[in-house]
Amino acid sequence: MGVTIKDVAKEADVAISTVSKYLNGGSVRSENKKAIEAAIRKLNYSPNNVARGLRTSRTYRVGLVTGSGDNPHMATLLDEIERQLWKDGYSLTYLNTECCDENTVREYIDFVAETGVDGIIVTASGNSRDCLQRARECGIPVVIMEECYTDVPTDCVQVDCAGGAYQAVEYLVNAGHHRIAAICGPESYVTASERYRGYLRVMEDYEIPVREEYLVNGRFKYDGGYECIKKIWELPERPTAVFITNYLMCMGAMEAVCELGIRVPEELSVIAFDDFALSVMVRPKLTAVRQPLIELADEVCRILVRRINGDYSDFPRKVRLKPAFIERSSVLLMHE
Amino acid sequence: MGVTIKDVAKEADVAISTVSKYLNGGSVRSENKKAIEAAIRKLNYSPNNVARGLRTSRTYRVGLVTGSGDNPHMATLLDEIERQLWKDGYSLTYLNTECCDENTVREYIDFVAETGVDGIIVTASGNSRDCLQRARECGIPVVIMEECYTDVPTDCVQVDCAGGAYQAVEYLVNAGHHRIAAICGPESYVTASERYRGYLRVMEDYEIPVREEYLVNGRFKYDGGYECIKKIWELPERPTAVFITNYLMCMGAMEAVCELGIRVPEELSVIAFDDFALSVMVRPKLTAVRQPLIELADEVCRILVRRINGDYSDFPRKVRLKPAFIERSSVLLMHE
DNA sequence: CTGAAAGCGCTAACAG
DNA sequence: CTGTTAGCGCTTTCAG
Numbered sequence A, B: 001m002g003v004t005i006k007d008v009a010k011e012a013d014v015a016i017s018t019v020s021k022y023l024n025g026g027s028v029r030s031e032n033k034k035a036i037e038a039a040i041r042k043l044n045y046s047p048n049n050v051a052r053g054l055r056t057s058r059t060y061r062v063g064l065v066t067g068s069g070d071n072p073h074m075a076t077l078l079d080e081i082e083r084q085l086w087k088d089g090y091s092l093t094y095l096n097t098e099c100c101d102e103n104t105v106r107e108y109i110d111f112v113a114e115t116g117v118d119g120i121i122v123t124a125s126g127n128s129r130d131c132l133q134r135a136r137e138c139g140i141p142v143v144i145m146e147e148c149y150t151d152v153p154t155d156c157v158q159v160d161c162a163g164g165a166y167q168a169v170e171y172l173v174n175a176g177h178h179r180i181a182a183i184c185g186p187e188s189y190v191t192a193s194e195r196y197r198g199y200l201r202v203m204e205d206y207e208i209p210v211r212e213e214y215l216v217n218g219r220f221k222y223d224g225g226y227e228c229i230k231k232i233w234e235l236p237e238r239p240t241a242v243f244i245t246n247y248l249m250c251m252g253a254m255e256a257v258c259e260l261g262i263r264v265p266e267e268l269s270v271i272a273f274d275d276f277a278l279s280v281m282v283r284p285k286l287t288a289v290r291q292p293l294i295e296l297a298d299e300v301c302r303i304l305v306r307r308i309n310g311d312y313s314d315f316p317r318k319v320r321l322k323p324a325f326i327e328r329s330s331v332l333l334m335h336e
Numbered sequence C: 001c002t003g004a005a006a007g008c009g010c011t012a013a014c015a016g
Numbered sequence D: 001c002t003g004t005t006a007g008c009g010c011t012t013t014c015a016g
Helices: A005-012 A016-023 A030-043 A049-056 A072-087 A102-116 A128-138 A161-174 A190-205 A222-233 A247-260 A277-281 A293-308 B005-012 B016-023 B030-043 B049-056 B072-087 B102-116 B128-138 B161-174 B190-205 B222-233 B247-260 B277-281 B293-308
Strands: A061-066 A091-096 A119-123 A142-145 A155-159 A180-184 A215-217 A241-244 A269-273 A287-290 A318-321 A324-326 B061-066 B091-096 B119-123 B142-145 B155-159 B180-184 B215-217 B241-244 B269-273 B287-290 B318-321 B324-326
Touching: A005 A016, A005 A030, A016 A030, A049 B049, A049 B102, A061 A072, A061 A102, A072 A091, A072 A247, A072 A293, A072 B072, A072 B091, A091 A102, A091 B072, A102 A128, A119 A128, A119 A293, A128 A142, A142 A293, A155 A161, A155 A293, A161 A180, A161 A190, A161 A241, A161 A269, A161 A287, A161 A324, A180 A190, A180 A222, A215 A222, A222 A241, A222 A247, A241 A247, A247 A269, A247 A277, A247 B277, A277 B247, A277 B277, A293 A318, B005 B016, B005 B030, B016 B030, B061 B072, B061 B102, B072 B091, B072 B247, B072 B293, B091 B102, B102 B128, B119 B128, B119 B293, B128 B142, B142 B293, B155 B161, B155 B293, B161 B180, B161 B190, B161 B241, B161 B269, B161 B287, B161 B324, B180 B190, B180 B222, B215 B222, B222 B241, B222 B247, B241 B247, B247 B269, B247 B277, B293 B318
Parallel strands: A061 A091, A061 A119, A119 A142, A142 A155, A155 A318, A180 A215, A180 A241, A241 A269, A269 A287, B061 B091, B061 B119, B119 B142, B142 B155, B155 B318, B180 B215, B180 B241, B241 B269, B269 B287
Antiparallel strands: A091 B091, A287 A324, B287 B324
């Protein structure tokens, strides 16, 4: 630290602005170019991004505001987002709101407003709208991840959760199941409600009555999944299959399954939304819906960077990626 | 955006410097104070941190440089670090080097040098020294997490891995096991070598010969754990117990255990370093060593913030937290 | 306690 | 192509 563009200019015996121009890729007489390069090397100079940011009002930072840092799939998204953004010259500021705590969200938003970042990725289910509003006021581009707003023009990248859920539940029905329980998440989460919607549509399309007692809320948490299995297992008429709508709950559910000694799939067929290590670590291996997390992250970054660069040609962009269905052996095929 | 301290000053009819003083907690005549507060509210002003940073050369950002974003325990550390730092007014820049890729580390370091952050937390096993060196040149405080350097004065917070490993392996020995395999990580990782060292010490203290074929390297990766189990199960004289030195490998190992139909603990006792959801999801539940991740993160943040504030009174600080031993039922007690 | 003024390091007109 | 100059928004002496 301490060595500035001024020092480089003096050392290279050119004007400050010439150095600046060189630094920003402008054309400079080759003689001067060499001198500047030599000076930079000699002094071990690196430009001060803060000062640069003050002038250009660009920080080369992107904020990721999330409300689900505890969800294992976030780690994958985070790493991929960080990698992609870095490639484009941005660093990632990680802002985790822990269950969408309102005060924290507000603080984060203020932070962002204080020239904190050039762009924002939001996936804090629930408070995304606040963030969106404020960011818009500040003129900072936002891309919504895992949700999709239709009432206000916004770039959104999401996974077709309803479709994925439909495929999963339909598979269950085709396998001969009718008593199908669903372990759901909070209704305020779009991802949760979409998955639930997929379930409902199958029931509707196949004219299977929806039974209230088979609908249990696991709050997208580990404990919730655990409790839900306990609950449905106490029912007078147990379901023959269960659709678990996220990974955290799936883990909890599998613990309960172990504890109760439920045989899968003989006594209970299991199908899960999200597919991670767990799916192949339990016996039988779990049939599951896998989200295209890498593509999701990549698409989000691509759009955001374009917006930051002022390219709004395809605004608002709505991307809806398709999940994959992975058939393994946790579902009993009843008519075989 | 757009509204600056100048606007506030004009609105409140005071000098810019008075507003600045107020903003930074200096004493201001109560009359002016009110006017300023009103102006701020009216204009919805929030200070520009970049400009502030340029003057004070503080960015209120901390960088977390890690080489193990894929390790599940990182998620816990990350979230806790973010929370703690935010409480102290810092935002977290997440820099994941993916397996300590050298070029990326270099870029990260340059970034940090360019007034990117006020402080750095490093846990990029392998390249920490580079980072340390460069940061020192820039005068940016660094706290090393999960490692400990003794040759150069540095703040380090780590878990006593050797101790934890010792306890685990000793438990195995006391349970009557002598043929104990160890699934290890890369020697270049301090965490890996420490855990291995704990194993060796038990063997030494109890005068059990170390058998080369029981020492397998799983590279701290999922696949590695899987392969290692396969390998030791092909041995003419199989071990009766295995000590798995991290979570990722433990997951892979458990998949192999399932696949080979190995009965735990009857045929093979299992003890793991790191204790997460998996431990209670498999049957039998896994006996494990649990790292105090929250304390680890808290301690790191506490030290770093003190250093940033110029308090070097206890430098260099070396903290060595003790892991907990969680007894469950994956170890066969042979003399019962 | 307050205000005027200098300047953090850099970029972006603008003349030359 | 190069150099001079004027700020970006804020903090910080230094007089008053």
